[in-house]
Amino acid sequence: MTQIKNTPALDLQIIPVTPFSQNCSLLYDRETMSGVLVDPGGEVDKLLSAAKDKGVTITEIWLTHGHLDHAGGADELRERLGIKVIGPHRDDQFWMDDIAEHWARYGHPGMGRNVVPDRYLEDGETLSLAGAEFHVLHTPGHTPGHVVIYNKDLKIAFVGDVLFAGSIGRTDFPKGNHQQLLDSITQKLWPLGGDMRFIPGHGPMSTFGAERAGNPYVGDRAIANSQPNTSGPG
Numbered sequence: 001m002t003q004i005k006n007t008p009a010l011d012l013q014i015i016p017v018t019p020f021s022q023n024c025s026l027l028y029d030r031e032t033m034s035g036v037l038v039d040p041g042g043e044v045d046k047l048l049s050a051a052k053d054k055g056v057t058i059t060e061i062w063l064t065h066g067h068l069d070h071a072g073g074a075d076e077l078r079e080r081l082g083i084k085v086i087g088p089h090r091d092d093q094f095w096m097d098d099i100a101e102h103w104a105r106y107g108h109p110g111m112g113r114n115v116v117p118d119r120y121l122e123d124g125e126t127l128s129l130a131g132a133e134f135h136v137l138h139t140p141g142h143t144p145g146h147v148v149i150y151n152k153d154l155k156i157a158f159v160g161d162v163l164f165a166g167s168i169g170r171t172d173f174p175k176g177n178h179q180q181l182l183d184s185i186t187q188k189l190w191p192l193g194g195d196m197r198f199i200p201g202h203g204p205m206s207t208f209g210a211e212r213a214g215n216p217y218v219g220d221r222a223i224a225n226s227q228p229n230t231s232g233p234g
């Protein structure tokens, strides 16, 4: 359980799911006990029991991008809970049309379903949870329709596979683009400030400031010679 500091009401629990240990986030309001799941990539029963244990009613599903380990549980959750799937940007639909097939190719048939969101997200749009506003940035590079969802006051950003603690998203997949990813990070994420904390799709949390200081791909000293990342989780 990670408690978000500086806010009396919002709590966050990170629940790793799928064989890729993808960080699904249960973000919820302690007063109303309503919450959202960000990137429920699979293991729907595990996610539902985590919410039940906390007494949280899930009201929406937010997706950062269309990869199987992030979006694979969304359709089943929508069906079982009667809620909406929001995001990512429409340019990731081709990935979401390939989830079931993709899991089968990885040797895990039935791990996830294809999904068509109820609403695609565009740069500059907002989402809300219990009165807290979350802003949307379109951040292509890892996938063409990737979005980052953040809240300025809480200083928390859900960055999916754009940026990791000490690494960046892979760009050796269809429609991946290394320069586009660098531009998304340096032109859209860094301006949010060094004290912005982020939850990556895989691995530990960090801050934009810590990554500018030491990330070997996009740190201020490394960026001019940045090479694509071609290994690690997708």
Ligand SMILES: [Zn+2]
Pocket (backbone or CB within 6 Å): 065, 067, 142, 161, 233, 234
């Ligand atoms: Zn990904």
Ligand SMILES: [Zn+2]
Pocket (backbone or CB within 6 Å): 020, 022, 067, 069, 070, 161, 201, 202, 233, 234
């Ligand atoms: Zn991933």
